[in-house]
Amino acid sequence: MVACGDAAAGFEEVDDVESIRVPSRPGKAEIDPLLGEHDHLVVSGTDADLAAVVVRLLRKDALSGVSVGYVPSSPDSAVAALWGLPRTPLQAVALALRGEVDPVPLIRDDVGGVLVGRGELRLVRGVAYADEQVALRGPASSIEVTPDPEGPGLAVRVVKGTIFKRPTTFYARAFQIGCIPTRPVSDDVVHERAVNKWTWYRHTQDLRLVRGPA
Numbered sequence: 001m002v003a004c005g006d007a008a009a010g011f012e013e014v015d016d017v018e019s020i021r022v023p024s025r026p027g028k029a030e031i032d033p034l035l036g037e038h039d040h041l042v043v044s045g046t047d048a049d050l051a052a053v054v055v056r057l058l059r060k061d062a063l064s065g066v067s068v069g070y071v072p073s074s075p076d077s078a079v080a081a082l083w084g085l086p087r088t089p090l091q092a093v094a095l096a097l098r099g100e101v102d103p104v105p106l107i108r109d110d111v112g113g114v115l116v117g118r119g120e121l122r123l124v125r126g127v128a129y130a131d132e133q134v135a136l137r138g139p140a141s142s143i144e145v146t147p148d149p150e151g152p153g154l155a156v157r158v159v160k161g162t163i164f165k166r167p168t169t170f171y172a173r174a175f176q177i178g179c180i181p182t183r184p185v186s187d188d189v190v191h192e193r194a195v196n197k198w199t200w201y202r203h204t205q206d207l208r209l210v211r212g213p214a
Helices: 028-035 047-059 078-083 089-098
Strands: 002-004 020-022 040-045 067-072 101-104 107-109 119-130 133-147 154-159 167-172 174-182 195-202 207-210
Touching (some): 002 028, 002 047, 020 028, 028 047, 040 089, 047 067, 047 078, 067 078, 078 133, 119 167, 133 167, 133 174, 154 174, 154 195, 167 174
Parallel strands (some): 002 040, 040 067, 067 207
Antiparallel strands (some): 101 207, 119 133, 119 174, 133 154, 154 167
């Protein structure tokens, strides 16, 4: 089990389970040594922590060989809501350890990151496409992107109005936008700099997420 940061649930009481405590949003030094030894990881922490671990699986070409369980530290976890994971730590631990693997779409961006829960663009103006569909031409108060459990890869929810909100949802394998500079938000982490173009798209391999019956 990989306990990320101070918010992670304590695993010391779980018998016969190896536990390691790492910083929030762990990187290469913390995660890569685990990948040659384990074919199942349980991540306890935030959606951003989970994304950081999944990035290492992606970069080490380990997605097909490692399954991932998740114990969210926040009841507001977008990943938990999206995939129906338990919100209480004990139930989440039980599922993460003993549940069945159910592959889910893994979303990437064009700067080397991944999106496991929710991505956002706020108060943005530009031209955006969901595959070949025009998703936006002009201003929007928000654009929300999540993995899509049913469709081709991702769901894009565009809200154009600021007072009378008019949401429109698109389903696609890729979303891309050219816009006035903005700072995308992926799994509650604000991108380090403003960008004038951005892409989220479905990776060719799924994330082997544990979310089936325990």
